[in-house]
Amino acid sequence: xxxxxxxxxxxxxxxxxxxxxxxxxxxxxxxxxxxxxxxxxxxxxxxxxxxxxxxxxxxxxxxxxxxxxxxxxxxxxxxxxxxxxxxxxxxxxxxxxxxxxxxxxxxxxxxxxxxxxxxxxxxxxxxxxxxxxxxxxxxxxxxxxxxxxxxxxxxxxxxxxxxxxxxxxxxxxxxxxxxxxxxxxxxxxxxxx
Numbered sequence: 001x002x003x004x005x006x007x008x009x010x011x012x013x014x015x016x017x018x019x020x021x022x023x024x025x026x027x028x029x030x031x032x033x034x035x036x037x038x039x040x041x042x043x044x045x046x047x048x049x050x051x052x053x054x055x056x057x058x059x060x061x062x063x064x065x066x067x068x069x070x071x072x073x074x075x076x077x078x079x080x081x082x083x084x085x086x087x088x089x090x091x092x093x094x095x096x097x098x099x100x101x102x103x104x105x106x107x108x109x110x111x112x113x114x115x116x117x118x119x120x121x122x123x124x125x126x127x128x129x130x131x132x133x134x135x136x137x138x139x140x141x142x143x144x145x146x147x148x149x150x151x152x153x154x155x156x157x158x159x160x161x162x163x164x165x166x167x168x169x170x171x172x173x174x175x176x177x178x179x180x181x182x183x184x185x186x187x188x189x190x191x192x193x
Contacts, residue, residue, distance in 0.1 A: 001024055002024070002025040002065075003022055003023070003024060003025070003034065003059065003062070003063065003064040003065070004022070004023060004024075004025050004064060004065050004066070004067060004070075005020065005021070005022050005037065005056065005059055005060070005064050005065070005066040005067070005070045005074065006020075006021065006023060006029075006066070006067045006069075006070050007019070007020060007021075007040060007067070007069055007070060008020075008021050008023070008029065008030050008033060009029065009030055010030075011043075015043055016042060016043065017039070017040075017041050017043070018039065018040040018041070018042075019033075019036055019038070019039055019040075020036070020037045020038040020039065020040055020051060020056075020070060020073060021033035021034070021035065021036050021037060022034045022035045022037060022059045022064055035055060035059070037051060037052050037055050037056050037059070038050050038051035038052055038056070038073075038077075040073055045121075046114075046117075046118060046121070049073055049076060049077060051073065051074070051077040051079065053077060053078060053079050053082060056074055056077075056079040057079050057082050057083050057086065060074070060079065060080070060083045061083060061086065078103065078106060078107055078110065081103060081106055082103050085099040085102055085103055086099065
């Protein structure tokens with residue numbers, strides 16, 4: 001029975017979540033499997049990968065063929081490296097202790113690389129966030145300046161209108177007084193006549 005190590009899809013539409021499984025080649029993608037080896041969640045940032053390395057190595061040594069994506073996951077988690085070291089032990093090139101030491105050294109080096117990459121990503125995100133915050137502050141300052149200018153313009157317009165209205169009222173009052181004086185002078189001329 002040919003066995004493949006492949007991904008089995010779970011999760012909602014648009015939010016995939018995969019199980020890494022050892023399954024018969026003839027079974028459906030999401031069908032029957034022989035053993036669940038781990039999980040892979042590409043939605044999280046960075047992607048979440050949990051893998052039972054020993055079980056994966058057992059299946060690889062028994063002839064299971066990984067699919068392309070599963071092979072990348074196995075390589076990332078060190079299952080292929082462990083299989084390679086165990087092949088060296090079988091040939092007599094290494095002892096089991098040496099192989100285990102090399103594997104532990106490789107794992108620690110890999111974890112250091114991953115943590116540095118995560119820190120770099122976090123710093124880049126923080127810098128991007130600060131840049132967006134500065135841009136937002138700039139836009140807010142510009143809006144406030146425009147609002148203040150518009151308010152000052154409105155106040156100046158209102159003052160101008162009030163001055164114009166006061167001048168019109170003064171003119172109207174002056175005109176109202178002038179005809180009264182003319183009427184009074186006309187009355188005086190009529191009395192004299």
